[in-house]
Each structure stands twice: as C-alpha cells, then as structure tokens.
Amino acid sequence: MEILATEKLTKKYKRLTALNQLDFSIQKGMVFGLLGPNGSGKTTTLGMLLNVIQPTSGVYRWFGKSPTPESRRQIGAILEIPCFLPYLTAVQNLKIIAEIKQCSYQAIDKTLEIVGLFDRRNDPFKTYSLGMKQRLAIGAALLSDPEVLIFDEPTNGLDPKGIVEIRELIIEIAQTGKTIILASHLLDEVQKVCSDFMVLRKGEKLFQGRVEDALLNQKTIEVGSPDLVILKNALEQFSGIQELTTTASQCILKTDSRVTTTQIGQFLLEQNIPVNHLVKKEGSLEKEFLNILSEHE
Amino acid sequence: MNRLLKIEWLKLKNYRPFWILMGMYTVFSLSICFGGMAFLTWLKNQGADFNGFNPTMLPMYDFPDIWQNLTWLTSLFKIILAFIVIMSINNEISYRIIRQNVIDGFEKKDWLRSKLLLNGAIAGYAVLLVFIGGLITGMIYGHPDSRASMFSNIHFLVAFFFDVFIFLCFAMLLIVAFRKGPLLIIGLLMYTVAFEPFLAFFLYDFPRLPAGFRPIADFLPVQSLRNLVPFPLKRYGLMEVSDSISIKAILIAAGWLIFNIGMTNWILKRRDL
Numbered sequence: 001m002e003i004l005a006t007e008k009l010t011k012k013y014k015r016l017t018a019l020n021q022l023d024f025s026i027q028k029g030m031v032f033g034l035l036g037p038n039g040s041g042k043t044t045t046l047g048m049l050l051n052v053i054q055p056t057s058g059v060y061r062w063f064g065k066s067p068t069p070e071s072r073r074q075i076g077a078i079l080e081i082p083c084f085l086p087y088l089t090a091v092q093n094l095k096i097i098a099e100i101k102q103c104s105y106q107a108i109d110k111t112l113e114i115v116g117l118f119d120r121r122n123d124p125f126k127t128y129s130l131g132m133k134q135r136l137a138i139g140a141a142l143l144s145d146p147e148v149l150i151f152d153e154p155t156n157g158l159d160p161k162g163i164v165e166i167r168e169l170i171i172e173i174a175q176t177g178k179t180i181i182l183a184s185h186l187l188d189e190v191q192k193v194c195s196d197f198m199v200l201r202k203g204e205k206l207f208q209g210r211v212e213d214a215l216l217n218q219k220t221i222e223v224g225s226p227d228l229v230i231l232k233n234a235l236e237q238f239s240g241i242q243e244l245t246t247t248a249s250q251c252i253l254k255t256d257s258r259v260t261t262t263q264i265g266q267f268l269l270e271q272n273i274p275v276n277h278l279v280k281k282e283g284s285l286e287k288e289f290l291n292i293l294s295e296h297e
Numbered sequence: 298m299n300r301l302l303k304i305e306w307l308k309l310k311n312y313r314p315f316w317i318l319m320g321m322y323t324v325f326s327l328s329i330c331f332g333g334m335a336f337l338t339w340l341k342n343q344g345a346d347f348n349g350f351n352p353t354m355l356p357m358y359d360f361p362d363i364w365q366n367l368t369w370l371t372s373l374f375k376i377i378l379a380f381i382v383i384m385s386i387n388n389e390i391s392y393r394i395i396r397q398n399v400i401d402g403f404e405k406k407d408w409l410r411s412k413l414l415l416n417g418a419i420a421g422y423a424v425l426l427v428f429i430g431g432l433i434t435g436m437i438y439g440h441p442d443s444r445a446s447m448f449s450n451i452h453f454l455v456a457f458f459f460d461v462f463i464f465l466c467f468a469m470l471l472i473v474a475f476r477k478g479p480l481l482i483i484g485l486l487m488y489t490v491a492f493e494p495f496l497a498f499f500l501y502d503f504p505r506l507p508a509g510f511r512p513i514a515d516f517l518p519v520q521s522l523r524n525l526v527p528f529p530l531k532r533y534g535l536m537e538v539s540d541s542i543s544i545k546a547i548l549i550a551a552g553w554l555i556f557n558i559g560m561t562n563w564i565l566k567r568r569d570l
Contacts, residue, residue, distance in 0.1 A: 050400045052570040073402035083397040085388065088311055096307045099300055100401045140401075 001028040002064055003148055003179050004049065009058035011044050011203075018044040019203040021058065026181065026196075028147075031174045033190035033211070034183040035289060036200035042183040043080060045200070046152050050077055062148075073101050076141030077150035082133040086126035090117055090136055093125060094143060103144040115139040115169065131162035138169060149173060152183045167193060191215070191285035199292050207292045211285065218283025221261060223268070224250035224276050234271045238264065250277055301411035302418065308394075309415075314384055322377040323426060329370045330430025333357055334438050355533050358438035361450035365529040365540060367431050368457035371423070372526060375461045376489050378419050379468035380482055386412065386469060387478025396570035405565045412469055413558065420461035424454050456525040456542050463522055463550055466557035473561050493519045521549045 005025040011018045019041040026032050034042050047053035049060055051067060062071040084093040094108045112118045115135040120128070128136065134154055141149055151170065155163040170193055174180055184190050190197055191211060198208040225231040232251055235244060240263075243254035253264075261280050268275050309315045340352040357366055389395050395408055435447070471481055500506065500514035514520055524546040532538040 047569070052396045052399050054567075054569060069402050069404050069407075072400065077400050079396070079400065081393070083393040085308065085312075085392060085394060087313070088308075092307065092311060096304055097397075097401050099304045099307065100398055100403055102300075102402075 002026075002061075003028050003030075004060065004062055004181075005064075006049075006060040007058055009045070009048060009060055010056045011041075011048060011053065012056045017203050019048070019200075022200075022203075022205055024198055024205065024208055026179065028179055029177055030196050031170075031180045031182065031194045033194035033197035034181060034200065035187065035190055035197055035285075036185065038185060039202075040200040041203040042185075042200060043152055044203075046077070046079060046150055046181070046183060050075070050079065050150070052079070073144060074146050075148045075150060076144065076146040077152075078137040078141055078154065079150075079152045080156075082137035082140075084125045084133075084136065084140075087124055089124055090121045090128075090139075093136070094140060097140050097143055101144040107143055107145065111139045111143050114142065116165075131158050131165065134158060134162070134166060135169070138166070142173070146178075148179045148181070150181045150183075153185070154182070155184070155186065155189060163189075187284070187286045187289050197285070199289060201293065201296070204296075206296050214285060214288040215283040216257060218287055219254070219257070220281045220283075221253045221255060221259070221264060222250050222277060222279045222281060223253065223264065224278070225268075225274055226276065227273075231268075231273055231275075234268060234273050235264075238267055301407065302414045305411050305415040305418075308389075309385060312385065312388075315381055318377055318381045318384075319422075322374060322423070325374040325377065326371045326423065326426045327430055329374070330367055330427065330434050333366075333370075333434070356440060356443075357533070358434050359440050359443040360435050360445075360447045361443070362529065362532070362540070363431050363435045363439060364427075364450045364453040365526060365538075367427050367434075368453045368460075369526045369529050371427050372457060372460055372523065375423065375464050376486060378423060378461060379465055379485060379489075381419065382412075382416060382465050382468045383472045383478055383482055383485070385415075386472045387476070387481075390472070390476050391478070393570070399570060405570075406562070409558075409562055409565060413466070416462055416465040416469065419465060420458050423461045424458045427457065428454060450540055452542060453526050459550060459554070460522045460525045463554045463557065464519070466554065466561070467518055470557045470561045470564075473564055489519050493517055515545065516549055518553055521546065521553055525550055 003026045006022055009022040010020055022041075022045060034045065036042050044053060048055045049062075049067075051072060060067065062075070065071065085096075088096075090112060091108055094111070095105060098105055098108065109118065109121070112121050115138055117132060117136055117139065120132065125133070125136065138151070138154065141151070154170065155166050158166065167189060170180065170182065174193065180193075182190065182194060194211050196208070196210050197214070199206040223231060223235065228246060228249075228251065232244065232246055235241060235251055235253065240256045240259040241253050242256065245252045253259075261278050265275065265278055334353065334357075337352045337355060337357070356362065389398075395405075398408055399405060432447075436444070468485065471485065472478060475481055497514045497517055497520040500511055515524060525542055527539045527543075529538050529540075
C-alpha cells in the first residue's frame with residue numbers, strides 16, 4: 001500500500017532552488033532513509049510534507065489522498081530539533097500534544113516508559129540533556145500510535161551512547177511494522193536501520209532503491225593462501241563466483257548471494273589447498289553513496 | 298473550541314510570568330475600583346476643594362456613571378494584558394511550538410483561533426473584574442437612590458470588552474509580524490503610553506494644526522479603541538459628557554479588529570514556519 005507519493009515537488013527561495021521536481025513514493029512498512037549532504041534539501045522536503053513549508057509547486061499525497069490535518073495526526077514527526085515549552089515538564093508538554101492529536105492522556109505514561117523518561121517525567125524540559133530531549137521528541141511522535149513516523153536527524157549532536165540508544169529505539173519501532181522516514185547524513189545509521197533509501201543532492205534526487213541491493217553489489221569474500229596461483233586456479237572451478245580479482249596477498253571474490261565462506265573453505269580443503277585467510281566483507285552504504293555522488297559529478 | 302481553549306490553558310497554567318502579569322493587572326484593576334474613594338479622601342485631606350465642594354462628594358461611584366468611569370480608568374492598564382499575549386506568542390515562535398503544533402495536526406487557522414479564544418478569555422476576565430468591582434463599590438460609595446439604574450449604562454462593559462480584545466489582537470499581530478518579544482514589549486509600552494497619546498493630543502488640540510488633520514487621531518490604533526469609552530471625568534467639571542458609544546468609534550474599532558486578525562492570518566498563511 002502506498003503511504004506517500006510526491007509529484008514534481010519543488011521549493012524555490014529567491015535565487016536558490018532548495019528542491020527541484022522531486023518524485024518519490026514510500027510503501028507501507030518501509031524504513032526509508034533520506035540521504036544527502038547538509039543543505040541537500042532533506043529538511044525542506046520533510047517540512048513540505050508536514051505542511052510547515054509551502055511548496056513553490058508540485059503536490060504530495062499521504063495515504064493516497066490530498067493532505068489534511070487528519071492525515072497529519074496519523075503521522076508522528078520531529079523536524080531538526082526537539083520543540084517543547086522549556087518551562088513545562090515532559091508530561092505537561094505531552095498533554096498539549098495529546099490534545100492536538102486528539103488522543104487520550106493514557107498513552108503518555110506508556111510512551112514515556114518506552115523512551116526511558118518515566119522517572120524524569122515531572123521535571124521541566126529545560127533540565128533535560130540533549131539525548132533526553134531527543135528521546136522526548138521521539139516519544140511525542142509515538143504518542144498517538146501513528147502509522148508513519150518521520151525522524152529528521154534524530155541523533156544530531158548526541159554522544160556515542162546516545163546515538164546507540166536512539167538507533168536501537170528506532171529499530172525497535174521499525175520492528176512493530178510502522179513506516180518510518182529517517183533523514184540523516186550519517187550513512188552508517190541509515191545502513192543499520194533502513195530498508196530503502198533515497199539520495200538527494202542540491203535539491204535533486206540522485207538515486208532511490210533498496211539498501212540490500214545497494215550492499216549486495218559490494219559483498220565480497222577475501223581468500224588468502226601461501227600460493228596464490230594455485231588458489232586462483234582452484235577458485236575458478238568453483239561455481240557461483242561472478243568476479244575474481246587478485247591482490248598481492250589474496251583473492252577477492254564477488255559471488256552470488258547464496259555462496260558462504262563455509263562452502264568455499266570446504267571446497268578448498270577438498271582440493272588440499274592451504275588457506276590462511278577467509279573473510280566475508282559486508283559492503284557499506286558509504287561506498288555506494290560516494291559512488292552515486294561521483295557518478296553525478 | 299473548548300479543546301483550543303484547553304490547549305491555551307495547558308500552555309499557560311504553569312508559566313509563571315502569566316500569573317505574575319495576571320496578578321498585577323488584577324491588583325491594578327481592583328485598586329482603580331476601590332482606590333477612587335481613597336484618592337478623593339486623600340485630596341480632601343490635602344485641603345483640596347473644588348470651588349468649595351468636598352471632593353468625596355463627587356458622585357463618581359453613582360450608578361450608572363460608575364461603569365463609564367471605571368472602564369475608562371482600567372482601560373489604561375490593559376497593556377499589562379497585552380504583555381501576556383506578546384510573551385506567550387514570543388515563546389511559541391522562538392521555541393518553534395507553532396511549527397510543532399502544525400506538524401502534530403493543527404492548521405495554522407486552529408492556532409490563530411486558539412489565540413483569539415485566549416484573547417477573548419482575557420478580555421472577559423478584565424470585564425468581569427470591573428463588573429464585580431463596580432457592583433461592590435457602587436453599592437458602598439454610590440448614592441442609594443442611584444441603584445435603581447444599576448445596569449443602565451452597562452453597554453460600556455461591552456465597549457470595554459472590545460477595547461481590550463481588539464488591543465490584544467493588535468499585540469498579537471505585532472508579535473507575529475515582528476517576532477522580537479522583548480523589544481516589542483518596550484516598543485508597545487512607549488507607543489501606547491507616550492507616543493500615541495502625545496500624537497493624539499497634538500492632533501486633537503494643537504491650535505495651529507490645519508483642521509483637515511484632526512480626524513486622523515480617531516483612526517490611530519490605540520486612540521480609536523480609547524474612543525469606545527468616551528472620557529467621562531469632565532462631567533465633574535460640569536461639562537457635558539457623552540454616555541453613549543459613537544457609531545463612528547464602533548466602525549473604526551471594527552475596522553481595526555478586522556485588520557488585526559486578517560493581517561495575522563495573512564502573515565501566518567504566507568510564512569514558512
């Protein structure tokens with residue numbers, strides 16, 4: 001089922017085109033990464049989808065319909081920084097949001113437990129650390145149990161522990177089957193969390209696809225042996241290898257997804273070829289991202 | 298509507314400056330109501346006499362004149378209420394609460410509506426204070442015979458409501474347009490208590506001004522609201538005072554009401570949050 005679709009979504013500021021004719025769509029259950037360098041149009045895109053930035057032209061549809069306040073109530077979103085009244089406590093802030101989203105106050109305590117702020121629920125927001133503020137923002141987004149969640153740079157400015165906490169929280173939420181849109185310039189984060197991704201640069205869409213497919217291209221297996229020539233000749237007999245390159249000390253294989261290191265080890269053992277190195281290398285989105293950017297230079 | 302007002306209440310009820318300013322206004326408003334007689338007594342003790350007339354005998358608290366007297370006087374302090382509007386909206390702008398409210402499912406119009414309801418509630422409170430203060434002081438200090446006409450000039454309370462409400466909407470427009478809360482508070486204070494009264498005085502009374510300029514004063518944003526309740530105290534100098542509200546003043550005030558709300562709406566609609 002289609003959750004979101006845009007058609008030629010465009011935002012121009014005087015001379016700058018912040019977003020140019022963006023078309024994309026998101027299906028139910030996707031964890032969708034929005035990638036791009038700073039200033040590439042990620043927040044502008046999300047701002048327009050949330051009705052706080054007026055598009056210069058183009059349209060978008062939530063849940064197959066033109067956007068309404070009702071459709072926004074089915075979306076939980078944070079844009080950039082957590083926005084709360086600093087002199088109110090977590091509970092008092094969430095009550096305001098519950099009124100706007102027209103959901104019951106009963107969800108407040110439960111949500112605060114999910115994001116680990118229950119013990120601090122009656123402290124003013126201004127006394128929170130940055131990590132706690134981010135977690136409260138995520139809590140606010142979860143409050144009405146929405147179908148779609150939008151997180152814009154949720155780990156911005158956090159320490160490593162905070163980053164891990166937020167990431168785990170997002171993975172937990174994703175496992176409940178919710179559709180998530182995650183804007184980030186941290187590729188590692190998107191790779192760990194997302195099923196699909198799109199790359200923006202200077203307001204242009206460069207790529208959209210599945211994270212798995214992008215990584216598949218880069219999965220390699222490294223094999224080392226004292227005698228590389230024999231190793232190479234033997235590996236050429238092994239079925240399932242798509243590409244074989246040799247470096248000074250090892251062979252690097254691109255294989256079908258079904259091929260495992262165990263199978264290769266077993267095969268080389270049968271051939272009586274000594275092996276001193278056998279490692280599966282996962283690809284990284286970072287590489288793919290840089291590829292995509294350089295292809296469009 | 299109830300829900301929008303509740304949201305405003307949730308935003309304000311734990312905001313200390315809101316209570317401080319409300320408290321200040323309440324004290325000022327009640328001291329106008331109850332302090333008038335104390336002031337006249339003080340005048341008397343200072344030896345003042347109005348052509349042999351005992352100041353405490355001034356029928357300031359007689360019904361129905363009391364309504365015009367008290368509303369005209371308390372209206373001087375409505376700027377305190379405007380500070381509440383400016384500070385709360387300033388918070389919402391600088392902490393990006395408006396934007397988050399829209400993200401969470403408000404329309405910009407809902408936000409505007411909730412602010413109008415708040416302005417209405419504050420103006421209603423101001424009217425209630427004068428009403429209660431007037432009833433009590435009128436019963437205590439007013440001539441007993443005047444009680445028969447207790448509610449006859451009650452239309453000044455309605456005029457006072459619009460005086461305060463439209464002024465609060467003016468403050469709302471200014472803070473939405475200029476966004477610099479602290480600066481605006483100082484600016485509005487200077488404008489309301491110094492600049493515009495001086496300008497209005499100049500326009501109304503400066504002898505050598507060509508007559509064509511005089512009507513401008515009736516259209517100034519603050520003076521036009523002051524004109525809803527005509528200056529009543531001249532009657533104690535035995536001059537004639539209008540105790541009705543002029544149609545012209547109503548029309549001009551209505552114009553400002555529409556302008557203040559319409560412009561706020563227009564700015565909000567056009568602005569990226």
